[in-house]
Amino acid sequence: MTISIGLLVFPNVQQLDLTGPYEVFASAPGVTVHLIWKDLAPIRSATGLMLAPTMLLADCPQLDVICVPGGAGVNALLTDAVVLDFLRHQAAEARFVTSVCTGSLVLGMAGLLEGRRASSHWNAVDLLPRLGAIPTEGRVVRDGNVITAGGVTSGIDFGLTVLAELVGEDVARRVQLSLEYAPEPPFDSGTPDRAPAELVAQARAGMAASRAERERLLPPVS
Incomplete structure (x- = not known):
């Protein structure tokens, strides 16, 4: 039996969130x-x-896995009733409801993270409580059938985790091997606690406008 996975694609998506x-x-x-x-x-x-979409929201059958990647384009989705209704509909029967990076904010706006542990990009994970979620740092965080990934590159770890659940660890390991996924980054600056403070400040400044817009669109702190 074929397993059906749907990735939301939208303007200004972070492509590695999706393509990983x-x-x-x-x-x-x-x-x-x-x-x-x-x-x-x-x-x-x-x-x-x-990127080229392959299926319309309106024509999409029930999926085994629905996934929302992140990126600057997430902001527009936070108040998009069509997208949020689609996610609620799919989540009702999906085996796994998932996201990568700031895609978790969209799941939260759809009401799908209430009381759930969830992750997001390091510059957004603190916004999750506004959506009823329990912010949890991690490359991949699972709470029941909800699986959320941290920032951008964690989408590969996430993909392997979900794949192991769907078809077994042996298949997931073979995929990892075929992709030669054995990361050895040249720098140890991949998280704010490891990067120099000045780099963290520069990164935050570069994302400040998008962050401010998200804060405006999300429910206020309760």
Whole structure:
């Protein structure tokens, strides 16, 4: 039986949030991956890579896994009734409800993280309580059938984790090997607690405008 996975694709999506897990899922036998949006016109990612949706929101059947990646385009989704209703509908029957990076904010706005432990990008994880979630740092955080990943590159770890649940650890390990996923980054600056303070400040400044817009759109602190 084919396993059906749907990744939401939208303008200004962070492409690696999407393409990392996509590569993992699409490399496994018996798995079909859909890129889902409101229309089938090409979409420009946050860094300029063009992506092509393969299925309309309106035509999407029930999925085994629904995934929301993050990126600057998340802000527009926070108040998009069509997208939020679609996620609620899919979540009712999906085996796993998932996100990568700031995609968790969209799940939260759809009411799907209430009382759940969840992760997000390090510059957004503190916003999760506004959505009823329990902020939890981690590359991959699971709470029941909700699986959320941290920032950007954690989408690959997330993909392998979900794949192991769907088709077994042996298959997931083979996919990891085929992708030669054995990261050895040249610098140890991948998280705020490891990076020099001046780099953290620069990174926060670069994301400040998008962060401010998210704070405006999210429910107020209770």
